Amino acid sequence: MKKILVIFFLSTAVLFAQTEDEKAIRSFYDAALTQGKAYDWLNHLSNQIGGRLSGSVQAEQAVRYTRIQLDSLGLDRVWLQSVMVPKWVRGTPEFAYIETRPGITSNVPITALGGSVSTPVGGIKAKVIEVQGIEDLAVKGRDQIEGKIVFYNRPMDPTLISTFQSYSGCVDQRYSGAAEAAKFGAVGVIVRSMNLRLDDYPHTGSMSYGETPVNERIPAAAISTNGAELLSTTLKLNPEINFYFKQNCKQLDDVESFNVVGEIRGSTYPGEIILVGGHLDSWDLGDGSHDDGAGCVQSMEVLRLFKVTGYKPKRTIRVVLFMNEENGLRGGNAYADAAKRKREQHVFALESDAGGFTPRGFSFDCDQANFQQVQSWKPLFEPYLIHQFIQGGSGADIGPLKTDELVLAGLRPDSQRYFDHHHAENDTFEHVNKRELELGAATMTSLVYLFDKYGTVKPEKIKGR
Structure with missing residues (x-):
């Protein structure tokens, strides 16, 4: 009888947790689709600033603009991380x-x-x-x-x-x-x-x-x-x-630029960092809306959605807008070097760098235990037509952070139109659909929420310590 009662209470707890997660995720999608800011931010980056080639005036304007927007969200901390970048001019x-x-x-x-x-x-x-x-x-x-x-x-x-x-x-x-x-x-x-x-x-x-x-x-x-x-x-x-x-064209001397960083400090495990980001630089032919303005504003929106829905994360949630992914990966390497030097503990990192199209799922660079945990969350995403959970691959900027214990992931939107625009003159704002962009932001927020709530699966050697 006791065994039956234990099973009953455990099943009830799981059901309650699942319902709680469903409600939280629904609130992220509702907020993104009715009061989202990502599309407005992207409009400014694309149409008021334009292509943001590393070392250009436009790249520095984008740094200033996104820092101001992050400051306006009431985050616990916003700062710029210096990085030397190549300056190539067309x-x-x-x-x-x-x-x-x-x-x-x-x-x-x-x-x-x-x-x-x-x-x-x-x-x-x-x-x-x-x-x-x-x-x-x-x-x-x-x-x-x-x-x-x-x-x-x-x-x-x-x-x-x-x-x-x-x-x-x-x-x-x-x-x-x-x-x-x-x-x-x-x-x-x-x-x-x-x-x-x-x-x-x-x-x-x-x-x-x-x-x-x-x-x-x-x-x-x-x-x-x-x-x-x-x-x-x-x-x-x-x-x-x-x-x-x-x-x-000509290659000039390196110049100083910046990664833009903001965070909400965790309430329970502030030393455990969950990172979400994209790259702020772009090529100069178009305005870089899909590659990767979309990923930047979606990442900023993750923190804003936590704020507007009242969710208080247990772990520190950090947004990083990396500089110089396109022609050097200097921002990603500089961030990883600084994290190692400071002995920061990153537990999960998610990058959006595949365009602002309809989200289909995620790719994960992780061990089998963590991938199994992710697959257990799949039913939570299916109502939003998010069905693709694959093992292998994440994002270029978060790649330098890789360790055996860190889970890396990449948002995977529908890719069939992406290379029509990639690195070309027609990578422009009018080719981004507002609703698709917002769905992607909500999808990212939902995954970050789940990793914040449940954490990652630790290797056995760590469990036994």
Whole structure:
């Protein structure tokens, strides 16, 4: 009889807790959808400030603006964390054309890749050799490549449902393509944009020269997918065509910038920190609404929703708006270094850096015990159509914090439209849906709430201490 009573009371306690959690999560969604601030904040970041390339005036304006907004929330503490960041400037707009015969040209849209050197003042005109990836360079050899422009034309794989997987399958040609082509004597690099649809928007992004000496570095640019199709077709008809491009970018000395940080101090375990964040910098072609203004305002909204719903966290909830994710990850590394130096105990970190589209779930970088705990919370999210809980992956900025005990997570919105806008001129405010953005903020708040209430599952060796 006693055993039956114990089971009854335990079942009642679980039912009560589940009901309490359902009510709390419902309050977060209601508040986000009826009195949310994320969309207004994003409107200002996008339309009043614009693209926020590290080291730019706009990036510093974004630092000031978000700090003021966090101050207005009545948090326990708001501060700036200094970080030195690279300052790369694009210069005057790039220009390119395909020359089929002397004087017969077709202009194509290009954009310099972030970190690229400029062309000579008069630009570069040369024959073109098309390859499908870095591995093709050795096959072609120096004899076929030297003195030419290498055209990397491997597209994102449209058969992969995960567009991030498709992106990962070809982004190496953007990041390392110039360094590798220079080894074979190429004079420049043109890379097909990382985009699943055909359009006229070239997509920029970071690239690296690795250990290539400065005097041996060659200019690199992305070409729009329509431009890539035209160039490839023209080459098939006439392999002797010329390609011309001109760009005026420059790498300047590092400058000081800041991560923007705010927190609500925990009532029971203030030394245990739960982090939620996104990156404040963006590329300069659009206004960075999806990448990653959305993630920043959603992260700010998590703390505001706790305030307006009256939830008092047991653990310290900290928002971090990281600087320089796009071309250096300096903000994420600086934050992790400072946390280690101060011996701060981070227990959970969540990043939003996949756009402001409809939330579908989360990815988790954690052990099996913590993943099982997360899966037990899945029924709480299903009424909001959040169904994707996958193990593996989190976010670039929180990655440097990784330890065996820390649970890392990334918000996973629907990704099918993300790469239409990623790093391109059309990553702008009008392509963000207010309701989708707010749903994402509420979803993040709900997960943070659950980790705050129940904590993480500690390894056995810690339990036994």
